[in-house]
Amino acid sequence: MKSRIVTTKEIAIRAGVSRGVVSFVLNGSNGNIRVSEDTRRRVIDAANELGYTPNQAAQSLRRGTSKMIGYVKREIQKTWLEQTVSHLLSTYVTTNAQKRGYNIIEVSPESQTSNQQSLTQILMSHRVDGVIFDWPISHTVVEPFVNNGIPIVQLLRPQYTVATSTVIVDASKGISDAVAHLVHLGHTRIAYIGHGGNHPVDKSRFENFVNSLKNNCLNIYNEYVKLGSSYSLTEGYEFTLDLLKLKNPPTAIFTSSDIHALGTLRALYHEHINVPNDISVISYDDMLGNLLYPPLTSVSQPFEEIAESAVELIIGEIEGDGSNPQHNRHIFLPTYLTVRESTAMPNVPS
């Protein structure tokens, strides 16, 4: 049953033409060749009958382009939740790339162990035409590719010290809608639980929150602001307990990630505080929102579009748009509010 591997040579013989003609018929693009409809058919039929599959390695070697795009995942996290984003993106990236004739070779960020090839070497040795980074851990991992002139796109949380194209999310729309939503319901005491990190991705969430409060003529109270040092369930949990102990606890909590929200919900559950009757909760990410109880009102991120844009950007750079060559491009995709059942009017006169 094991079928021999078919080459262009065999097709040429069966169709009674030269290998050059086979190559031309099968993938066009050769200036001065013209072929009769009859010949073309014979070649195509022969290829199908023999079950021909071109040898990528040979094509890649000859053409000098591999039709492969490297995808560097974010680091493995202890909780899988943070990875879910990574997974969604990688799946959508793969699908989109396939549609456009490119394949994805995935690598995990290098654990500095032993004799293992580095991520850079792996991707270089496959002569990838471009590389997409999801949340790169360090600029050192991105730079080698830039230095070699390989097109790069960084997703979601770029290393800004190295100049590449980026696809990131603009938190402002989603967060301002979220705050407006709470204000319309009658909330004025709105707490923020989040990551106090220095990366623009962390900061922008908080800044957008602050601005949105201001736009609604609300004050920021320090006691309602809980900035931690990571995206962590535990911090969400502890911060929420802290908030509940205040003399004047908030009537709504905005958590800047789903992982924080899980901690918040756990704390509220323990304290027998009902969502949304006793307190409203809005999360950011919307990975889990639809699955939890109650289903969470959330700021949603357009993951499918992020992947699409990334693929489009990088293929554009690989194939050269023509129009504006060589320039890095930066795509901002808007977030949006998804209202579910975790928000309601405050039950305490505010």
Add this chain to the structure above:
Amino acid sequence: MKSRIVTTKEIAIRAGVSRGVVSFVLNGSNGNIRVSEDTRRRVIDAANELGYTPNQAAQSLRRGTSKMIGYVKREIQKTWLEQTVSHLLSTYVTTNAQKRGYNIIEVSPESQTSNQQSLTQILMSHRVDGVIFDWPISHTVVEPFVNNGIPIVQLLRPQYTVATSTVIVDASKGISDAVAHLVHLGHTRIAYIGHGGNHPVDKSRFENFVNSLKNNCLNIYNEYVKLGSSYSLTEGYEFTLDLLKLKNPPTAIFTSSDIHALGTLRALYHEHINVPNDISVISYDDMLGNLLYPPLTSVSQPFEEIAESAVELIIGEIEGDGSNPQHNRHIFLPTYLTVRESTAMPNVPS
């Protein structure tokens, strides 16, 4: 800054040797060549100084082996939860393969659209040395590879109509421990919510549950058995409401997947029934268990080991163990119980 791509030829020139020697020094394996320590050093130094990276395509073409393993993801699901398993596996598979000098090329199952290359063609054209399938949707997608003599490993939910190596999970240990745990706590009215499908993976969970009850001298009551047609939150939700309406509701619920458990928890939350004080819940999968409120007692699956085994199996087949050639192997990995906070003594005399 863009560095030229370095070939063995340049290394040979710089080191003052022939390309054959370069090849030998860089990757051993050539019968009748011996090289002085000095020469070896010169070659290695030259390679490093020039920043040499072997061209995979050339190596692959010449060697007839690509050092690439195809990884076929499960289909994109509507809810991402089911994909999380896929993601964990794919990450661990990638990492393990990298450690052993293989790279993963990931493909999404073919959406039958348009002119898109099929998954089979993609993988064939890259001349992958083997393919790992995570939960293949149909035997038709696996067969072409088997017919071409390409080593295959199917994970978790194999298509049994096609003979390949498999890595699957043995539910018995985890489930019998789970039931024993409930029985020791004093439960006798234990309900089962799950997928009533025909695949051994679905059936074995239920059968193990039934056997475990019997082993503990408990009867199975039909009204406590809820078999649906998928892994779905909605079914978990509806089934739980049904159970609560019984004259004699169960004091514990075993859900055969985390996605069912989410539905169950949502229903209990709506009905203001406390877990574990009013009712105990055990889930199967343990993807979410640690994140929910309360943290779920769960039957855990050893995902890291599954990935490890898959990589080991397939590389074994690719490189030929020598010992037992050609024979498909089947690995069963045990599940185990992780006790958390969703189980307690029943508060109703049973």
Add this chain to the structure above:
DNA sequence: CTGAAAGCGCTTACAG
């Protein structure tokens, strides 16, 4: 120990 040559499968000028 070393060098020259063939060939993996393909594509692409180039000459007819």
Add this chain to the structure above:
DNA sequence: CTGAAAGCGCTTACAG
């Protein structure tokens, strides 16, 4: 319209 040849970068017998 077609064929013969070169060459992508590598590895591997084979002859010295």
